[in-house]
Amino acid sequence: MASFHHLTAPALRYFLAVAKFGSISETSAHLNVASSAISRQISSLEEQLNTPLFERKPRGMVLSAAGELLAAYARKVTLETNRIIDEIAALEGLEKGKVTIASTEGFSMEFLPFCIRDYQKTFPGIHFQAEVFPPHEVSKAVQNGDADIGLAFSLSPAPNIRVVHSQPAPILALIPNDHPLANKKRVSLRQICAYPLALPYPDTTVRQLFDICASQQGLDYTPAFVSNYMSALNQFTLSGAGISFAGEISVRRKVKQNLFKAVPIRDKGMGIRNLEVQILAGRTLPKAVSSFCEFVIERMTINESEHRQKTRDY
Numbered sequence: 001m002a003s004f005h006h007l008t009a010p011a012l013r014y015f016l017a018v019a020k021f022g023s024i025s026e027t028s029a030h031l032n033v034a035s036s037a038i039s040r041q042i043s044s045l046e047e048q049l050n051t052p053l054f055e056r057k058p059r060g061m062v063l064s065a066a067g068e069l070l071a072a073y074a075r076k077v078t079l080e081t082n083r084i085i086d087e088i089a090a091l092e093g094l095e096k097g098k099v100t101i102a103s104t105e106g107f108s109m110e111f112l113p114f115c116i117r118d119y120q121k122t123f124p125g126i127h128f129q130a131e132v133f134p135p136h137e138v139s140k141a142v143q144n145g146d147a148d149i150g151l152a153f154s155l156s157p158a159p160n161i162r163v164v165h166s167q168p169a170p171i172l173a174l175i176p177n178d179h180p181l182a183n184k185k186r187v188s189l190r191q192i193c194a195y196p197l198a199l200p201y202p203d204t205t206v207r208q209l210f211d212i213c214a215s216q217q218g219l220d221y222t223p224a225f226v227s228n229y230m231s232a233l234n235q236f237t238l239s240g241a242g243i244s245f246a247g248e249i250s251v252r253r254k255v256k257q258n259l260f261k262a263v264p265i266r267d268k269g270m271g272i273r274n275l276e277v278q279i280l281a282g283r284t285l286p287k288a289v290s291s292f293c294e295f296v297i298e299r300m301t302i303n304e305s306e307h308r309q310k311t312r313d314y
Helices: 010-021 024-031 035-049 065-089 111-122 135-143 205-216 230-238 252-256 287-311
Strands: 054-057 060-063 097-103 126-132 149-154 161-168 171-175 198-200 225-227 244-247 261-264 274-280
Touching: 010 024, 010 035, 010 060, 010 065, 024 035, 035 065, 060 065, 065 274, 097 135, 097 287, 111 126, 111 287, 126 287, 135 149, 135 161, 135 274, 149 161, 149 205, 149 287, 161 287, 171 205, 171 230, 198 205, 198 230, 198 244, 205 244, 225 230, 230 244, 274 287
Parallel strands: 097 126, 097 149, 198 225
Antiparallel strands: 054 060, 149 274, 161 274, 171 244, 171 261
16 A cells, blocks of 8 residues: 555655654654755745745744645645545445544543444444643644544634534532532532632633632632642542532543532533534545544433433423
8 A cells, every 4th residue: 555655745744744843853853854855845845835934943943824824735635645545445444444533631531432442342443542632732633633533622713623513511510429519409619619629720621711700709719639630630529528620521430420429510601611523624534533523423412412401400
């Protein structure tokens, strides 16, 4: 089977690599290609287009406005080439393939691994690679072609991203089973702030919405525990030490196992985010990616319906 570099012009490959690594020397080291060869290809592209593609700065190279346009085109060419190669190799079926996923930690704790497990029961030849990012980095990975699918909790749209599925993802209070608030149908931030809290870092939608809502109400609180690791925050609740926060999809199995309570929060500002399934705008997805995307959306939709039914009378 022809490899990717036989079907894509070397100049575009080198150009994208320099855009990613920020310098010709770094690109040379990663690709094991002479710096002079990479420099010639970049210069040739700039001559053909009659415009500089990079701004040369003391600390490296940054894409110019024209470079940004070419990079968007080149990434789509690269992804389309890979799609064609994969589908020819698999004879247009789902016998084999690879799906790369960028997600926030909330999806990776339990929802995504179990989706992959269940999908591979039917399609064992499809392999997966997943990386965890802060919400804004998920969209960036999809935009750059580093991920086929992005799974993120979002507050606003991202450029060059097509959202193929979106649904509300309100933040829930995770409360120990023996806690005074555990049997409440709903709780307020004012009630919550009277107890020890475990909060994530400000680069998460959970913390951003919590801080905004608490500030609007003039609530005074000092977290008992802060971490950039959501699982550690959940364990804080499991230990009985205090209240943490998550979306329903992040803790679905733990709640079903009655390890703690997931209680809706009354304050409206804690429910304004959505969960999104993202792909690159304008891209034709490989069959394996498209198939898994549909599978994930189906799982999300089924469980969202169940959750709405449970909380309808709260």
